[in-house]
Amino acid sequence: MPITTRLRSVTVPETYRSPTFTPANARLARPTAxxxxxxxxxxxxxxxxxxxxxxxxxxxxxxxxxxxxxxxxxxxxxxxxxxxxxxxxxxxxxxxxxxxxxxxxxxxxxxxxxxxxxxxxxxxxxxxxxxxxxxxxxxxxxxxxxxxxxxxxxxxRFAPTVDATQLYLFKQGTLEDTAKLLGAHPMTVDGVAGFNVVVWAPNARGVSAVGDFNGWSRTSHMMRRLQDSVFEVFIPGAKGGAVYKLSILGSDGKRVEKADPAARASQLRGQTGSILVGADRHVWSDQRFLAARAATDPTAQPLSAYEVHLPSWKRNADGSMMNYRQLARELIPHLKKERFNAIELVGLAEHPLDDSWGYQVTGYYAPTSRHGTPEDFKAFVDEMHAAGIKILYDWVPAHFPKDAHGLATFDGTNLFDHHDPRQGEHRDWGTRIFNYGRNEVKSFLTGSLVHMLDEYHLDGVRVDAVASMLYLDYSRKDWIPNQNGGNENLEAIAFLQDVNERVAKRFPGVLKIAEESTAWPKVTKPKSEGGLGFDLKWNMGWMHDTLAFFQAAPAARGAALDGLTNTLLWAHSEKYVAALSHDEVVHLKKSLLEKMPGDDWQKRANLRSLLSFMTSYPGQKLLFMGAELAQRGEWDFRSQLDWDALKNAGNQGVAALVADLNKLYATEPALSEKQFVPEGTELRVRDPQNAVVALARKGNHAEDDVLFVHNLTATPRRDYRVGVDAPGRYAEIFNSDASIYGGSGVGNLGGVDAERVPMHGKPYSVVLSLPPLGSIALKQVSTHRDATHRHVERSRRPRTLPQAGRAHTMRMSSAVGGSP
CATH class of the missing domain: 2.60.40.10 (Immunoglobulins)
Incomplete structure (x- = not known):
């Protein structure tokens, strides 16, 4: 291996400064191997x-x-x-x-x-x-x-490996490719292979790279400070897989060993070192998938996302966590069977504490090592894309933990956050708040997201806890107003707008989703219209009100019907995702099944009704893992899903229902074409007396319209009349009470014919049999009976309905919905 000496004068000043630099005269060098x-x-x-x-x-x-x-x-x-x-x-x-x-x-x-x-x-x-x-x-x-x-x-003897343009943009707060500046990079310098390591620690009195490559000696690879900003060193001979840290003497005189904030991989939790990652060996095969993604508006397509926490989805027989490659082999068949077309990964970024579920991040540039290496995760993504499944990344730029090896007091100062606890601390969570007004922090966060999207071909980002970023007084009594005297965090707003614009420009077709729990306006409007620039927003209000309604006893639902239907008043104020997320099945809130009232049969019927109502409601869809299994226990992040639940025929029915609802959403244009505009949803029936709600979903063509009718009580209703727009036959294309789902089999013999009887402001109407705690979907078809849907019932014969521990024969009651 050739050896090259680079000579230096002994009179270089102690504080290193680069030659005069302006963007006009500097070339953006893209480091190569x-x-x-x-x-x-x-x-x-x-x-x-x-x-x-x-x-x-x-x-x-x-x-x-x-x-x-x-x-x-x-x-x-x-x-x-x-x-x-x-x-x-x-x-x-x-x-x-x-x-x-x-x-x-x-x-x-x-x-x-x-x-x-x-x-x-x-x-x-x-x-x-x-x-x-x-x-x-x-x-x-x-x-x-x-x-x-x-x-x-x-x-x-090696010259600096830092690119001047990147460092300039980093300090300006506009660097997207921060991963090419910060962290450890394999490279060959003057014929010598090794790694360069760069870290932002401007106030440190000294920084050394310590690790397996030097016996953890802090005098072997001391780093030089460049432009009073970053520290850098080239480590000749270092190899991928080596564990390392940064030994930092802070401005406060304390020496600490920190993980590299931009490390590409980390040790397993319990250990806190970073890992050198060698040159990328993965050969991607998803070019067609990415090209199709870039050419498509993702908000115009049906999104059925499966929110999954990989450590607790499924484990090995000995209780250990599965590798990313193994998870792909196990997860993809399940997703295909349940007909989900996307997954949202909870806790993907590296984090030290399992109990945080991944929401207290220390490694913003690294997928968690719990399931293998970065290369293993790339294989996972490639397999998902080959199966036509998108991957959404749960990103946490709202706060970071106080772990000694993490970002807190990184160089002896509040480098990434605010010193004043009124600005810098989330007391509820025991975490620190990023300083969105500091340029280098903006570059660090933006670069972390760009890196994850670019390096791992991820298809979307869900930004966690956006509300906590937007409000200076979020969950706190002591706070500092902004320059206008208000409670808006103007710096966080500008940061979110900027990062959304950058992602939209650089990654066309990639979704940007906000978890925002307040009524902040224009979350899904572009910056040019005063918005934050997200594509979608979780409909937290819908989730709260809908779950509250379905937890009520069926006999009380008529009086509470406003709580269910009033959400339609603001259902189109943003582009929403109807989400039933992980937050609703933890901390003694119970699983979705156990939230439902009644005995076991009624609980499953209520759950089927809830999921059916979710499908009928406007907006994209997200369901947390385990709901499709109708598992009884709430989510336990320390274990795995209750896969034995599928041994129960009733639970198998719920899984079959989820699959068919996802198929219905994907194949019926009326459920997605106008899901973000008021014209796409009509509240056809709101009947408090009988607790019946009917939603008509509209497509671009009238023949695509779908009418959902929900009977929210345990009483089946015969001869229930609902208004329709046109004459002809209406096929029952879905029935949540079908026997294949574990239902009682109350249905409409495959379809009904419209009669010239005005109802609900419509010139025609159909007479229906509504199943107990059930939902049906109708679509106008030709006059012959449609027998293509395997779940359409051919008999209205009632079954025995177990209630309160004993069975009795179900009564059929006549009811007329609403007024003509």
Whole structure:
């Protein structure tokens, strides 16, 4: 391997500064695995920071204070003192070499030509003179403990590997490719393979890269500070898989070992080190999927997302977590069977505490190592895309934990957050709040999202806890108003608008979803209209009100019907996702099944009715894992789903219903074409007396319209009349009470014919049999009976309905819905 020496003057100032830089004269260098050789002397390489040359002079001793700083691993520019330096000796140029090896007995320079020059040692500092300049060399180090000598590269002979344009944009708060600046990158410099490590810690008194590659010595790879901003070092010989940390002497005088904030991988929880990730070996096969994604408006397509927490979805027989590749093999068949077309991954980014579910992130640039390596996760994504399944990333830019190895007081200051707890602390969560007004923080967060979307081909982002970002007084009594005296976090608003614009421009077709729990206006409007720029927003109000309604006893639902239907008053104020998420099945809130009133049969019937109502409601869909199994226990992140629940025929019925509802949503145009405009949904029936609701969903063509009728009580209703727009036959294309779903089999013999009887403001009407705690869907078809849907019942014969521990025959009651 060739050895190249790069010479430096001994008069470089202690605080390193790059040459004058403006965006106009700098080239954006895109690092490759083998960049061209770097130069210290002569014409600077465009785009890269360079040490300015200084007049040559005679060798100078290291001042005592600086020498002690070196030995303490507390120098901001160790390259100024260590490594090769061109000096004048007897009027001729020569090369002075200094090396710091506190545990060495001897150090010898070995030149590329084979010459050996022993260095003189004094308390761990070794120095000597090479008679010629520009000689390539390595260091032969003989340890004090009698172990064999080792031939090593001198890390202090390499030029900076930081791109000037990227550093400028980072400091301006506009860098998207922050992953190319910060973190550890495999590269070859001057023919030597290794990793460069760059970290933002402007206030640190000293930073060292410590790890498996140097015996965790903080004097082996001390980093230099560049432009009073980032610290950098090239680590020759370091290999992928090595564990490392950053040993930081903070401005407060405390030394801590931190994980790399931009690490590409981390150790398993319980250990807190970062891991060097080598060159990417994954060969992607999803080009067609990505091309189709970029050419499609994702909000115009039906989205049936399955929210999944991979650690607790399914585990190995011994209780251990599955690898990403194994999860793909197990999860894809389940998704296909249940007909979900997307997954939202809870807790994907690296996090130290299982109990946080992944919402207290320490590794914003790394998928969690709980399931394998970054390469394993890429294989997972590739398999999902091959199956036609999108992946949404649950991103957490609202706050970060206080773990000692994480972002908190990173360089001895509140680098990423606010010092004042009225701005910088979430007391409810015990976490810190990002400072969205600091440029480098904006670049760090934006870059983390861009990296995850770009590196792992993710198809969307769901931003967690947006409300906590928008309000300065969110869940707090003590707060500081903004410059206008208001409670809006203007800096967070600007940040969200900016990152959404950048994602939209760089990743067309990628979804941007907000979990925003208040009535903040224009969340899904573009910045040009005063909005935040998201594509979709979780409909938290719908989720709360709908669950409250379905938890009520059926006999009381008529009086509470407003709580269910009033959500339609604002259902189109944003582009919403009707979501039943993980937050609703934890902390003793019970599983969806156990929220439902009644005995086991009624609980399942209520759950089927809830899921059917969700499908009839406007907006995209998201369902948390386990609901399709109708599992009895609430979500336990320490275990796995109750897969044994599917041994029960009633639970199998719920799983079949979820699959058919997803198919219905995907194949019926009326359920998605106008889901975001008021014209797409009509409240046809609101009948408090009988607790019946009918929603008509409208498509671009009248023949595509679908009418859902929900009987929200346990009483089946015969001869229930509902108004329709046109004459003809209406097929019953869905019935949640079908026997295949575990229902009682009350139906409409496959369809009904419209009669010229005005009802609900319509010139025609149909007479229906409404199943107990059931939902049906009708669609106008030709006059012959449609027998294509396997769940259409051919008999209205009532079954025995178990109630309160005993069975009795179900009564059929006549009712007329609404007024003509």
């Amino acid at each position: 083998t960049p061209a050789p770097l130069r210290f002397i002569g014409a600077p390489r465009a785009g890269l920071l360079n040490v300015p040359a200084s007049p040559l002079g005679p060798p100078q001793p290291i001042p005592a204070l600086e020498l002690q700083a070196l030995k303490d691993g507390a120098h901001v520019d160790p390259h100024k003192l260590l490594g090769p330096h061109q000096v004048m000796v007897g009027g001729a140029p020569a090369t002075q070499v200094r090396a710091l090896f506190p545990s060495a007995r001897a150090v010898t320079v070995v030149t590329a030509s084979g010459d050996r020059v022993p260095l003189t040692g004094n308390a761990g500092l070794f120095e000597g003179m090479l008679p010629r300049v520009g000689q390539r060399y390595q260091l032969e180090v003989t340890p004090n403990d009698g172990s064999p000598a080792q031939l090593v590269e001198d890390p202090y």
